[in-house]
Amino acid sequence: MRALLLVRRGAPLTRSHVHTLRRKGFEPFVLSSLPSDGGAQFRRMCEQIEVEYSIAEGVAITSDEVAEVVKTVDGLVFCLTQADSLRPLMAEANRLLGAPDVPPHALVNTLDKHLMRRTLCADGLSGLDSVPVTDPTLRQRIAAGETFVVKPRRGVGSLCVGLAREWADVERLQRAFGEGPADADMMAEYFADNELIAESFFDGREISLEIIRQDGASVYAVDHDKALIEFGTDTVLERGMASPVTILTDEELARARSVAEQAMAVLGLTDGGYHVEMRVNADGVAEIVEINPRVGGGMVWESIHLQYDRSITDDWIDVLSSRPVAPLGERRCGSYAQLAYPREQRQLLGVDRNPAMPDPVIYDELIVPGDVPIAHREYFGALVLWRTELATHREEVAALVPVEYCSFVYSPGLSGRPVLLVLEPDWDTLRAAVAVDGVDVVVCHQGPVVVTPEYDDIRDGLALLVQVSDWSTVHSILETVAGAEIAGIMAPHDVTREAEALIRKALA
Structure with a gap:
């Protein structure tokens, strides 16, 4: 028997959920929305744990993509997700598979916080008000002393959720929400087709x-x-x-x-x-x-x-x-x-x-x-x-x-002292770098920094970490240290020799 697992953007918990489903007797098929790196890391992870998978075309999985997997993958008996935004799609998949779940429209009315509040109010289960922040009466109500919680209609992880005691609080959240997602933002999907609402604050x-x-x-x-x-x-x-x-x-x-x-x-x-x-x-x-x-x-x-x-x-x-x-x-x-x-x-x-x-x-x-x-x-x-x-x-x-x-x-950042650049160092090089007096140590690295006892020993001697996507370009390094005096460059590995040459040429 098989289970369809829906995940957001190659979520880190995918590995754990695959293990859980296998332990319960179900072989997963994983469908992920598009990760920020295009799916490279997610593909490597799926290959490591030997699980079948596919990646959606966008930052949000579509109902058509779910229906296609349900149609083409044999042996599926139910669908599971731990992502709020994918929960209606999970319910739709379970409707197609005949697995016990709720009607998809019930989840839409639950996950949309404005619709949920209106539904509960209509049945006498809530005495709170909910209005879009564009409601013309909201500013007057706040000025009159009412307190509101501002939040997106669809949201997660306290995204742009704040207490509004004065109108400036609302404007601050509107600006933040209006800026949209950051680069490689896991929450990018929540900025599309969404709006901020204001709910009466219930003190308790x-x-x-x-x-x-x-x-x-x-x-x-x-x-x-x-x-x-x-x-x-x-x-x-x-x-x-x-x-x-x-x-x-x-x-x-x-x-x-x-x-x-x-x-x-x-x-x-x-x-x-x-x-x-x-x-x-x-x-x-x-x-x-x-x-x-x-x-x-x-x-x-x-x-x-x-x-x-x-x-x-x-x-x-x-x-x-x-x-x-x-x-x-x-x-x-x-x-x-x-x-x-x-x-x-x-x-x-x-x-x-x-x-x-x-x-x-x-x-x-x-x-x-x-x-x-x-x-x-x-x-x-x-x-x-x-x-x-x-x-x-x-x-x-x-x-x-x-x-x-x-x-x-x-990280303390650059202090104005000369900068010592350290390119993809080993531990001996790092220990030598942080022992140098009177410099800001900037470590440039390609892979993730893994916290180890060796790292903890040198951590407090660092000024900045700069992640380099490809050693054939040093633009990010030069941008970080622009205007600073370069005291030296330490490049202990062959992979960074060319980068060192590029930096020295640019600085000449």
Whole structure:
């Protein structure tokens, strides 16, 4: 038996999802939207893990492309994706394959946050307003003291999501959204055929529910709270999550679950895995923030696995393949996760960990040295998860919340001192370079920088990292050091000898 796996732009989790499907007894066929490099890296990965694949023509997969795969690939029994934007296509594929899923139109009405809010309001399940930011009354309402959350109708990863207390906050987000995607932007598809909306801000404590539904009923729900959430004018960052929740009473949590159940029934979300975000105010009133028709990210899967020894993805696959999903069972422990985000849009060199904090059970460092975070969205720098004892869960979470486990190291940039260029160095060359006094060390490299103990030893001596796509051209290097005095060039390998000659010729 085979399964169709839909992924966005060669997503890094493709390898993990292929492994999961194989472990569950299904051989995947992977269909990816077009990666920013044209698919070269994705093709190499698929060949390494020996999985069949195809690549769509654009940054968004089309329904025709999905239908063609369903028609031509023998043995497919269901389709799976973890990407919000691909979820309606997954439902359409499952309709063609006869696999249990929701109607595609239900997902359109759920993923469009404006339509979702209007649907819930019409059924009395929400008291919040939602209007396009172009609505002529919005500016007056903000001036009168109303607070709104501005967000795209279709979005993910807190893309251009911000709290608007004054009109300047709206204008800031409009400018950011109007600039469109950055180069090689994974979120490029969300800037097309989309618009910003403003929703009434509902002040309260925020939680999420991870829900598996089968045949129109919820098999189980796992609760997490947003113990630490940061509302900014340019994005909203969830920085700490505890499970079980520590910020609601049992009665408030039960009411929130009831509202979530009613909302999913109204939206027609009958089968699948769902990440439901909610807020509960001081009076215990619960409001839906959004419903994501996929498994939650940011350590949610790992938290559930730690607490229950269960894979929520496995359970979703069981729903899709018409297998019964077993009850959840008893919690073995609690969990607390920290989601670490770089605070600045500057080049990253690495991450330092806080030795005074307890050792986590999972630490996942996601930055690649040389990356520059893009503004107005989540940029996960590292994910950290601790196990807590149920008897002392609240106390352990309270101790972990105010302390940061990760701090980010940024490149200082050029200081005006002479520049020492180091082209594709080995470790001995790098150690020699950072030992030179009075220079800014600029490392030019072609492949990714891998964080190793050797790298950590020299990291703080670097001024900048410059990635070179091809050593036959040195334009990016010359552009970076334009106007600077070049103290020297170190090129320890034959591959960079020609580049050194080109640089010296250009500087002569």
